Amino acid sequence: MPSLYRIELSLNGNLFGWTAYADRKTLRVVGMAYVTLKGGKIRGELSLQGSKNAALPILAASVLCRGEVKLTHCPDITDVRDMLSILSCFRVPWSFSGGELLLDPAKAQQKKVPAELMKKTRGGILFLGALLGRFSEAELSTPGGCSIGKRPINFHLELLRSMGVQVTEQEELSAKGRPAGAEFTLPYASVGATENAILAAVCADGVTVIRRAAKEPEILELCAFLRKAGAKIENEGLGQITVEGVPALHGAEHRLSGDRIAAGTYLTAAMMTGGSLTLFDPGGISIPEMLPTFSKTGMLLEKTKETIILRESHEIKPVGEMTTAPFPAFPTDMQSQMLSYLSLASGDSSVTETVFESRFAVLPELNQMGAFLTLTEKGVYVRGSCRFRGTTVYAKDLRGGAALLLAGLAAEDETTVYGFEYIARGYENICQTLTSLGASAILKEEKT
Numbered sequence: 001m002p003s004l005y006r007i008e009l010s011l012n013g014n015l016f017g018w019t020a021y022a023d024r025k026t027l028r029v030v031g032m033a034y035v036t037l038k039g040g041k042i043r044g045e046l047s048l049q050g051s052k053n054a055a056l057p058i059l060a061a062s063v064l065c066r067g068e069v070k071l072t073h074c075p076d077i078t079d080v081r082d083m084l085s086i087l088s089c090f091r092v093p094w095s096f097s098g099g100e101l102l103l104d105p106a107k108a109q110q111k112k113v114p115a116e117l118m119k120k121t122r123g124g125i126l127f128l129g130a131l132l133g134r135f136s137e138a139e140l141s142t143p144g145g146c147s148i149g150k151r152p153i154n155f156h157l158e159l160l161r162s163m164g165v166q167v168t169e170q171e172e173l174s175a176k177g178r179p180a181g182a183e184f185t186l187p188y189a190s191v192g193a194t195e196n197a198i199l200a201a202v203c204a205d206g207v208t209v210i211r212r213a214a215k216e217p218e219i220l221e222l223c224a225f226l227r228k229a230g231a232k233i234e235n236e237g238l239g240q241i242t243v244e245g246v247p248a249l250h251g252a253e254h255r256l257s258g259d260r261i262a263a264g265t266y267l268t269a270a271m272m273t274g275g276s277l278t279l280f281d282p283g284g285i286s287i288p289e290m291l292p293t294f295s296k297t298g299m300l301l302e303k304t305k306e307t308i309i310l311r312e313s314h315e316i317k318p319v320g321e322m323t324t325a326p327f328p329a330f331p332t333d334m335q336s337q338m339l340s341y342l343s344l345a346s347g348d349s350s351v352t353e354t355v356f357e358s359r360f361a362v363l364p365e366l367n368q369m370g371a372f373l374t375l376t377e378k379g380v381y382v383r384g385s386c387r388f389r390g391t392t393v394y395a396k397d398l399r400g401g402a403a404l405l406l407a408g409l410a411a412e413d414e415t416t417v418y419g420f421e422y423i424a425r426g427y428e429n430i431c432q433t434l435t436s437l438g439a440s441a442i443l444k445e446e447k448t
């Protein structure tokens with residue numbers, strides 16, 4: 001009979017606690033959700049979920065609005081739910097059903113966000129700029145999110161200081177002062193720091209110029225939303241953004257774009273199982289940053305205005321060398337999935353990760369499933385022609401979890417993936433989706 005243990009882990013200052021049963025061979029975490037997965041050709045049509053990384057900054061931006069905000073095609077994922085819990089903390093009423101999210105931030109109040117709420121999502125840090133823009137004050141704590149690197153927030157704090165805001169960072173994060181327009185150059189094109197800079201600048205006094213700004217599509221989408229709400233922003237997407245402060249923002253309506261990382265994940269799933277897939281989104285699907293790498297691997301893709309069609313193909317080709325980097329280069333958020341995908345290629349590949357220094361927690365799990373992945377100085381060497389076998393594995397972050405599901409789809413027998421909580425942060429109804437496309441993915445929870 002296994003014994004009951006309490007396990008506490010501290011990662012990057014975040015404390016995780018679980019109750020677990022353990023004996024010499026197994027560790028089962030009580031209350032941990034897991035998926036049992038059987039492969040099958042992934043094929044059919046899929047309406048693409050809304051974008052997680054566009055939804056999160058826009059939810060933070062809603063705090064700046066003095067009228068109703070309506071977001072449609074919003075993904076129902078735990079990262080979005082956690083941002084909504086933070087908005088509840090600011091007394092923002094909301095309703096969310098069928099992808100339609102209505103928020104009424106007109107009477108929002110500045111309140112301290114409990115640390116345990118902030119630990120749940122990385123997106124929480126984006127409230128810093130938005131709260132300062134609305135209330136000239138913010139009290140948060142350092143954000144959580146996936147443990148894929150050190151993920152400091154020094155750029156966020158430095159840029160706010162250059163806008164005249166007083167920031168103190170001890171156990172809690174406290175910021176005070178009305179942001180004033182400023183010109184600064186980010187040390188690195190950080191997505192989150194660029195978003196916080198824009199959020200602090202839209203209602204600041206004067207003009208702000210952000211140099212070496214991130215160019216990700218989610219930045220453009222945040223700016224599109226803010227402009228609908230009355231903000232004055234120019235040149236986003238060019239690496240230097242100019243924001244002219246306005247006194248206040250009004251309400252706005254916005255349809256979120258399709259999630260490009262979910263698109264990449266489902267396309268690789270279909271390839272890995274010898275299937276075919278039509279991805280559909282009435283807003284159009286745009287993944288130009290992945291197409292050169294995908295076509296090198298032999299994906300046969302056709303694009304129309306609203307769809308991406310993947311034709312059946314019987315060989316995944318190796319890529320030689322590939323590197324993740326900020327947009328428009330290949331996204332780090334597809335790196336883990338590529339490790340599964342390229343393991344099935346007909347030759348070896350080398351994947352360099354330049355964005356997050358330790359986004360490799362999935363390696364031992366994939367190796368246990370039959371992959372041959374070796375950590376190199378800059379990334380991972382992937383030996384091709386592997387055969388995945390089903391076993392029990394543990395997701396330790398969102399995209400690593402997706403990579404394990406992909407390997408499970410291609411495995412000969414049943415796979416159990418623990419840590420579904422990570423996967424649920426970013427993929428909407430992934431078990432139902434995979435099952436509707438030809439696999440069997442059943443979500444369960446470990447009970448005492």
Ligand code: EPU
Pocket residue numbers: 052053056122123146149150151152153154155156157188189190191192193216332333355356357398399426
């Ligand atoms: N960085 C710093 N200091 C800072 C900010 C960032 O050193 O103040 C470093 C980070 O440690 C990292 C690099 O800069 O090494 C890039 O980080 P960035 O700020 O661009 O990432 P982020 O804003 O924390 C967002 C996405 C991530 C995505 C990255 C890169 C959201 C909520 N998260 O994170 O998404 O990987 O941009 O594109 O938008 C995911 O969806 O799985 C995910 C992790």
